[in-house]
Amino acid sequence: MDAATNEAGVIGVLGGMGPLATVDFLRKLVEATPAMRDQEHVPVVVSSIPQVPDRTAAYRGEGESPLPALLASGQRLAAAGAGLVVMPCNTAHLWFDALQRALALPMLHIVDAALDELAALDDRPERVGLLATDATLSSGLYVNRTGAGVQWLLPTADEVARFVEPGIAAVKGGRSEAGRELLRAAAQGLERRGARALVLACTEIPLVLDRDSSELPLVDATAALARAAVRWALGRREAELQAA
Amino acid sequence: MDAATNEAGVIGVLGGMGPLATVDFLRKLVEATPAMRDQEHVPVVVSSIPQVPDRTAAYRGEGESPLPALLASGQRLAAAGAGLVVMPCNTAHLWFDALQRALALPMLHIVDAALDELAALDDRPERVGLLATDATLSSGLYVNRTGAGVQWLLPTADEVARFVEPGIAAVKGGRSEAGRELLRAAAQGLERRGARALVLACTEIPLVLDRDSSELPLVDATAALARAAVRWALGRREAELQAA
Numbered sequence: 297m298d299a300a301t302n303e304a305g306v307i308g309v310l311g312g313m314g315p316l317a318t319v320d321f322l323r324k325l326v327e328a329t330p331a332m333r334d335q336e337h338v339p340v341v342v343s344s345i346p347q348v349p350d351r352t353a354a355y356r357g358e359g360e361s362p363l364p365a366l367l368a369s370g371q372r373l374a375a376a377g378a379g380l381v382v383m384p385c386n387t388a389h390l391w392f393d394a395l396q397r398a399l400a401l402p403m404l405h406i407v408d409a410a411l412d413e414l415a416a417l418d419d420r421p422e423r424v425g426l427l428a429t430d431a432t433l434s435s436g437l438y439v440n441r442t443g444a445g446v447q448w449l450l451p452t453a454d455e456v457a458r459f460v461e462p463g464i465a466a467v468k469g470g471r472s473e474a475g476r477e478l479l480r481a482a483a484q485g486l487e488r489r490g491a492r493a494l495v496l497a498c499t500e501i502p503l504v505l506d507r508d509s510s511e512l513p514l515v516d517a518t519a520a521l522a523r524a525a526v527r528w529a530l531g532r533r534e535a536e537l538q539a540a
Numbered sequence: 541m542d543a544a545t546n547e548a549g550v551i552g553v554l555g556g557m558g559p560l561a562t563v564d565f566l567r568k569l570v571e572a573t574p575a576m577r578d579q580e581h582v583p584v585v586v587s588s589i590p591q592v593p594d595r596t597a598a599y600r601g602e603g604e605s606p607l608p609a610l611l612a613s614g615q616r617l618a619a620a621g622a623g624l625v626v627m628p629c630n631t632a633h634l635w636f637d638a639l640q641r642a643l644a645l646p647m648l649h650i651v652d653a654a655l656d657e658l659a660a661l662d663d664r665p666e667r668v669g670l671l672a673t674d675a676t677l678s679s680g681l682y683v684n685r686t687g688a689g690v691q692w693l694l695p696t697a698d699e700v701a702r703f704v705e706p707g708i709a710a711v712k713g714g715r716s717e718a719g720r721e722l723l724r725a726a727a728q729g730l731e732r733r734g735a736r737a738l739v740l741a742c743t744e745i746p747l748v749l750d751r752d753s754s755e756l757p758l759v760d761a762t763a764a765l766a767r768a769a770v771r772w773a774l775g776r777r778e779a780e781l782q783a784a
Contacts, residue, residue: 322562
């Protein structure tokens with residue numbers, strides 16, 4: 297087997313949260329891979345089972361836990377031969393530790409991937425705006441995982457209720473333009489209060505906000521996780537070649 | 541379990557040929573599904589293993605058969621719980637019958653899906669241009685599966701060599717603009733010779749040609765297969781509900 301036909305290091309994508317965010321993640325995996333032909337791309341298996349109960353509702357105590365459904369979906373990936381599991385859904389990472397223990401497969405954490413790219417920004421910004429679901433914000437998923445030196449700015453409760461949550465729901469419901477307007481309003485609030493970079497920390501957000509939406513440097517957590525997963529797969533391919 | 545959380549009818553996508561065409565197919569699955577929230581979307585598992593040997597080279601006798609790799613990839617889907625297998629790669633359908641026998645899972649044929657949509661076009665066109673790989677064209681994959689009443693027009697050997705094959709390779713290599721120009725030239729040749737509709741019968745082609753690329757009605761085989769797969773999944777969900 298040469299490098300091109302090597303299937304070492306199959307990335308498992310625990311997706312469906314939402315389905316379009318999974319598609320966006322898969323496109324970013326392809327874009328993150330240096331390849332001139334099909335066979336040079338990295339092998340991927342995906343479980344996109346959108347029936348996982350709503351993560352934000354569960355965190356608020358208003359709905360059932362997504363953990364059993366996440367585990368069942370992850371077990372589909374294990375059965376399909378995944379050597380790594382990544383979840384293109386920030387809020388689902390509230391159940392990351394429990395899931396990783398139960399699955400017994402290596403996983404990459406989306407917050408680590410995003411924070412690594414934030415740290416690598418040129419002209420490292422002092423104040424960073426965080427756009428994410430109510431559950432991701434209020435659980436401290438990002439802020440508690442951050443080292444010293446980042447000054448976070450979060451949307452206010454009013455902005456979460458009026459812009460962020462309805463914006464994410466609009467994207468999930470296929471109303472992209474409405475979603476874009478709402479999420480742009482949330483981004484503008486952060487910028488007005490002094491944010492000099494934005495972290496897009498819900499996978500629905502980069503579906504409608506991009507470099508053209510804001511003057512500020514953006515860290516797209518979806519793209520950051522995709523790049524980290526590709527590095528893992530290429531590293532496994534390299535290791536396999538050296539062992540051969 | 542209500543309709544929204546029902547996981548009956550998991551669509552298995554045998555992908556990676558190429559990886560970006562698989563992403564396009566998955567996006568078209570989402571677009572073909574009437575859904576206002578994540579949980580209403582259909583469950584999907586994907587095996588995107590791009591190491592499948594080149595289909596056109598194999599058909600020409602210039603490379604190894606893709607069948608063992610297709611079967612191994614299909615078995616990942618079976619292990620992950622797929623109830624149906626679809627392949628967003630037209631040329632791979634040269635191995636459809638052998639694969640279906642070996643996998644023992646229901647499969648939908650991309651050519652049947654595309655021909656159904658061609659038959660449903662308003663003002664059914666007399667002459668239809670077929671844009672596809674050398675192997676799909678020369679094997680008669682489409683023309684031999686068509687009933688009476690369709691007058692096919694194919695690219696000439698010169699157009700295949702100068703426009704179609706290099707155009708598809710450019711898309712696979714990430715050079716979309718170059719691919720678009722080449723494939724548009726192939727479409728123009730068909731139109732000049734009298735085509736009044738076009739079937740985009742290689743999954744790389746709709747990545748760069750769309751309604752804006754041609755005056756003619758287009759049948760996108762990728763989208764047709766996605767719609768057929770969603771109908772299957774929604775039918776399974778309905779059957780499950782009635783049985784409950």
